[in-house]
Amino acid sequence: MTLDQLRVFVAVAERLHVTQAAATLNMTQSAASAAIAALETGLRTPLFDRVGRGIALTAAGRLLLPEAKAVLTRLAQAEQALDDLQGLRRGHLSLHASQTIAGYWLPPLMHRFRTAWPQVTLSLVIGNTAQVARTVLEGDADLGFVEGEIDNPLLDRLSVAADRLVLVVGMGHPWVGRAQLEADELARTGWVLRERGSGTRQVFEDALAGFGVDPERLDVRMELPSNEAVRAAVKAGAGATVISRLVAAAGIASGSLVELPLALPERCFTVLRHAARRRSRAEVALLELIRALLQG
Numbered sequence: 001m002t003l004d005q006l007r008v009f010v011a012v013a014e015r016l017h018v019t020q021a022a023a024t025l026n027m028t029q030s031a032a033s034a035a036i037a038a039l040e041t042g043l044r045t046p047l048f049d050r051v052g053r054g055i056a057l058t059a060a061g062r063l064l065l066p067e068a069k070a071v072l073t074r075l076a077q078a079e080q081a082l083d084d085l086q087g088l089r090r091g092h093l094s095l096h097a098s099q100t101i102a103g104y105w106l107p108p109l110m111h112r113f114r115t116a117w118p119q120v121t122l123s124l125v126i127g128n129t130a131q132v133a134r135t136v137l138e139g140d141a142d143l144g145f146v147e148g149e150i151d152n153p154l155l156d157r158l159s160v161a162a163d164r165l166v167l168v169v170g171m172g173h174p175w176v177g178r179a180q181l182e183a184d185e186l187a188r189t190g191w192v193l194r195e196r197g198s199g200t201r202q203v204f205e206d207a208l209a210g211f212g213v214d215p216e217r218l219d220v221r222m223e224l225p226s227n228e229a230v231r232a233a234v235k236a237g238a239g240a241t242v243i244s245r246l247v248a249a250a251g252i253a254s255g256s257l258v259e260l261p262l263a264l265p266e267r268c269f270t271v272l273r274h275a276a277r278r279r280s281r282a283e284v285a286l287l288e289l290i291r292a293l294l295q296g
Contacts, residue, residue, distance in 0.1 A: 008027075010065065048061055091117075093142050094140065095122060096145070097126060098198065113286055117282070142273070143283060146270050159268040160269050161269040162266050163266065163268070190219045192224065193222070193223055194243075222238055242262075271287070
């Protein structure tokens with residue numbers, strides 16, 4: 001039994017006329033008759049009785065007709081769903097992002113995407129850079145947005161934005177007012193840092209190595225799992241930290257955080273996708289929107 005045979009069967013059953021059904025399907029009468037014969041042979045039962053010069057459905061034909069129509073309706077719905085996906089009239093994108101990106105950079109982009117394609121839904125899960133990369137590799141995320149370096153041949157990477165890390169302390173810290181800090185002083189204060197595996201922690205430790213400072217020498221008094229927790233602890237006087245300027249900006253503007261001079265490198269926000277998986281139309285549209293923003 002094939003879908004083409006079912007189409008011919010339904011057309012003939014609705015008209016009880018092979019020639020008219022063949023014309024509707026844009027095929028010859030002999031091809032339509034052959035399709036019916038093949039279907040009856042495959043099912044091992046006649047579907048039509050030949051009554052004089054006409055035809056009529058057998059009991060088996062009457063039983064098959066609603067089932068065949070239901071199959072063809074479901075097929076049409078599936079084809080329409082696929083057309084909708086290609087035309088972005090429906091669809092879903094699962095996004096995973098590290099905290100700085102998820103909290104500050106990505107939401108406006110998601111809003112722009114939804115404004116352009118309101119029928120495509122987006123979901124966002126937050127994790128650190130290592131966690132996000134793992135979800136993309138395992139297929140739980142269509143796209144992952146990270147701020148740390150990821151080197152995996154199974155992941156395609158596209159730089160989408162630049163971010164700057166800043167050294168900040170609370171108002172009562174002894175470094176407030178300093179016009180210059182020496183690299184070797186960094187090991188002489190307490191630190192509040194993100195957990196290992198976060199992009200912020202990774203970039204900071206790479207920068208320390210560039211300054212000739214062993215990250216293991218730092219007096220890390222707290223490791224906290226969110227930017228907001230780090231920022232609150234530093235405001236309260238728990239120590240110094242290095243975080244994204246996007247995260248620190250409000251505290252610096254209000255005076256509750258003080259930015260200190262330290263030549264920290266810019267880092268890239270990067271979107272990850274699995275290199276071996278086919279891109280959906282929604283995924284392509286989001287990446288094209290990002291590229292347009294980069295060029296604009």
